Amino acid sequence: MIRDITIGQYYPSESVIHRLDARIKFIGTIGYVIALFLFDTFWGFLPALFWLGTIIVLSRIPLRFIAKGLKPVLFLLIFLALFNLFLTPGQTIFEWWIFNITDKGLENAGFMALRLMFLVIGSSMMTYTTTPSQLTAGMESIFKPLGVFKVPVHEVAMMMSIALRFIPILLEETDKIMKAQQARGADFESGNIFRRAKALIPVLVPLFVSAFRRAGELAEAMEARCYHGGKGRTKLHPLKMKGRDYVGLALIIGFVVAMGFVP
Amino acid sequence: MSITFDKVDHLYGKGTSFEKMALKNVSFHIRDGEFVGIIGHTGSGKSTLIQHMNGLLKCTGGNIYYDGKDISDKEYDRKKLRQNVGIVFQYPEHQLFEATVGKDVAFGPNNLGIPGLQAEVRTYEALRSVGIDDSLLDVSPFDLSGGQKRRVAIAGVLAMKPKVLVLDEPAAGLDPVGRRDILDMIAGIRREENITVILVSHSMEDVAEYVDRIMVMNDGELAMDGPVGEVFAHRRELEEMGLSVPQISLLMKDLEDAGIIKDTGIYTMEEAVRVLSKRLLEGSGQSTYNTTP
Ligand SMILES: Nc1ncnc2c1ncn2[C@@H]1O[C@H](COP(=O)(O)OP(=O)(O)OP(=O)(O)O)[C@@H](O)[C@H]1O
Ligand SMILES: [Mg+2]
Numbered sequence: 001m002i003r004d005i006t007i008g009q010y011y012p013s014e015s016v017i018h019r020l021d022a023r024i025k026f027i028g029t030i031g032y033v034i035a036l037f038l039f040d041t042f043w044g045f046l047p048a049l050f051w052l053g054t055i056i057v058l059s060r061i062p063l064r065f066i067a068k069g070l071k072p073v074l075f076l077l078i079f080l081a082l083f084n085l086f087l088t089p090g091q092t093i094f095e096w097w098i099f100n101i102t103d104k105g106l107e108n109a110g111f112m113a114l115r116l117m118f119l120v121i122g123s124s125m126m127t128y129t130t131t132p133s134q135l136t137a138g139m140e141s142i143f144k145p146l147g148v149f150k151v152p153v154h155e156v157a158m159m160m161s162i163a164l165r166f167i168p169i170l171l172e173e174t175d176k177i178m179k180a181q182q183a184r185g186a187d188f189e190s191g192n193i194f195r196r197a198k199a200l201i202p203v204l205v206p207l208f209v210s211a212f213r214r215a216g217e218l219a220e221a222m223e224a225r226c227y228h229g230g231k232g233r234t235k236l237h238p239l240k241m242k243g244r245d246y247v248g249l250a251l252i253i254g255f256v257v258a259m260g261f262v263p
Numbered sequence: 264m265s266i267t268f269d270k271v272d273h274l275y276g277k278g279t280s281f282e283k284m285a286l287k288n289v290s291f292h293i294r295d296g297e298f299v300g301i302i303g304h305t306g307s308g309k310s311t312l313i314q315h316m317n318g319l320l321k322c323t324g325g326n327i328y329y330d331g332k333d334i335s336d337k338e339y340d341r342k343k344l345r346q347n348v349g350i351v352f353q354y355p356e357h358q359l360f361e362a363t364v365g366k367d368v369a370f371g372p373n374n375l376g377i378p379g380l381q382a383e384v385r386t387y388e389a390l391r392s393v394g395i396d397d398s399l400l401d402v403s404p405f406d407l408s409g410g411q412k413r414r415v416a417i418a419g420v421l422a423m424k425p426k427v428l429v430l431d432e433p434a435a436g437l438d439p440v441g442r443r444d445i446l447d448m449i450a451g452i453r454r455e456e457n458i459t460v461i462l463v464s465h466s467m468e469d470v471a472e473y474v475d476r477i478m479v480m481n482d483g484e485l486a487m488d489g490p491v492g493e494v495f496a497h498r499r500e501l502e503e504m505g506l507s508v509p510q511i512s513l514l515m516k517d518l519e520d521a522g523i524i525k526d527t528g529i530y531t532m533e534e535a536v537r538v539l540s541k542r543l544l545e546g547s548g549q550s551t552y553n554t555t556p
Contacts, residue, residue: 206357
C-alpha cells in the first residue's frame, strides 16, 4: 500500500545511532556520500558495506523496513541499470535482436545500481534515526555560517523539517482518499498507463485541496504561538556534543580518508 | 445481504515497531435490513472494522461472509461487493474533486459502467434523498457549506445504490441542528430504501435514538452487542470504556430509583417526554408528591 513508502520517515528506537548528535549524523551522511564516489572498482563496496552494515546493526532498524524504503526507487534503479547495460560500448558477450550486451555494460550496470542502492539506504539511515526537529536543529547549526551571506538558514531548515514531517501525513491522507474513491468504484490497479494516470485525478485534487488547507492551518497555529522566524528563538533541547559524538566524528573522518585509498 | 464476521483479526504494520492489533477476534452477524450502531472510544478499531466490510482491508485472521459466501474466496466478485456495500468515510467531504456537484455524485455510477442517462437519474435521486436542491447541480462542490458538502459526498455513495450503507461518523464536526438533520436524513433513507444501515459513532446520544442494535468496540474487541436498551443497562462497563450513556437515560434511571416512575430502560428524549408528561398528568390528579412544603 501507499503507506509502505518509508523514505524520509523516522523510525523510533533506542540506539546509539539514534542518540548521536544530528550534526554528526549529517556530516557522516555527507562523508559517506563523498566516499561512495571516491572509488571506481567493485572492491570499494566492501568497506562501504562494512560501514553501512555496522550502522544498520547499531541502529536496530529491521532490515525489512529498510528494504521497503528501496521500493519507490526500484523503478529508477532498474531504468538506470538497463540504460547502462545496453548503451555501453565494449566487447559483446550476448546478442539478441536489437539488444547487445557488452562486458563493460554489464559491469557499469552493476556498479551504478549498487552505488545508487548504497546512496539511498545510507542517506535514509539519517532520517530513520533522527527526528525532524533534531534534523532541523542540526542543519541550522551546521549552516549557520551561511547567515553571513544573508541566507535565511533558519527558515530553510524549518521548511525542510516541515516538508519531512508532512510526508507521512500526506501519505496517510492519500491512503484515505484512495480508499474513499475505491469505495465509489474507482479502480487504480487495472488499465494502461494513461488510464491509470487519469484514475489518479480523483485522488490528486482532494489531496492538493487538503495540503493547502493544512498549510494554512499550520501557518495560523504557528503564528498563534508567536512564531516569527529564527531571530531570538531559543531551543528547548540545545544540541550538545558528547563523548560518543566525538568518537563518531573521528570514525567518520577515518572512514572517508580510508576510502580515499581504496583503488 | 447478511454480514457475518467470524473471529476476524487485523494487524497493522506487521513486523515493524508500529505493529498494532487493531481488531481482535471480532465475531458478529448482521441480518438483512438491520439498523446497527457501532460505538467505541477513539482508536477502538471502528474505522478498521468497517473497512473490512467492502474488502478495502483484508483481515489478517478469521473470515468474513456475505450471504454465507466467503469474500476472501478467489471467485468472489469483489467489485460487486464494493457496489453492494457503500461506505461513507469520516469527513467524506474531503473526497470531493469534480468541477460540479452533479459530476461528483455521478462518479460512482460511472465507475460501475452505468449508462449516461441512468447515471443521471441516479444522481438526481441521490441528491434529492440527501436534501440537496437541483439548483446546486452545476455548482462547484468546493463552494458549498460544510454540511452541504457532506450531503453531496453521501449522495455520491447512495448513487451506487448499495444494499448495505455504512457511515463512519456522519455527524462529526457539525452543529447540533446539522447533526440531527444528517441523522434524520439517514434514518429516512433507510426507511425508504429498506437497506441495512451501519452507523459508526463515538457518541451514544447520536446513535441511541436511531438504531435498533448497538455494537460496542473497545480496544479492538467487540465488547458488547445487543439491543439498545440492553447495552445501556451496562452503564458501569460503558463508563470504564470511556463511553457514557445518554444523559436522558441517567435522569430516567434516577427518577426510577426515586420511585417516581416505573418505566425502565428509557434512552430517547421522545420516550422520556411521553412517559414524564403522562406521569405529570396522573400526578396532577392524585398529587402523589407535594410541591408545597
Ligand atoms: N493504516 C494504519 N496503520 C497503522 N495503524 C493504524 C492504521 N489505521 C489505524 N491504525 C491504528 O489502529 C487502531 C484503530 O484505529 P481506528 O481508526 O480503527 O479507530 P477508530 O475507532 O475509528 O477511532 P476514531 O474514533 O478516532 O476514528 C488505532 O490505534 C490506530 O492508531
Ligand atoms: Mg475512525
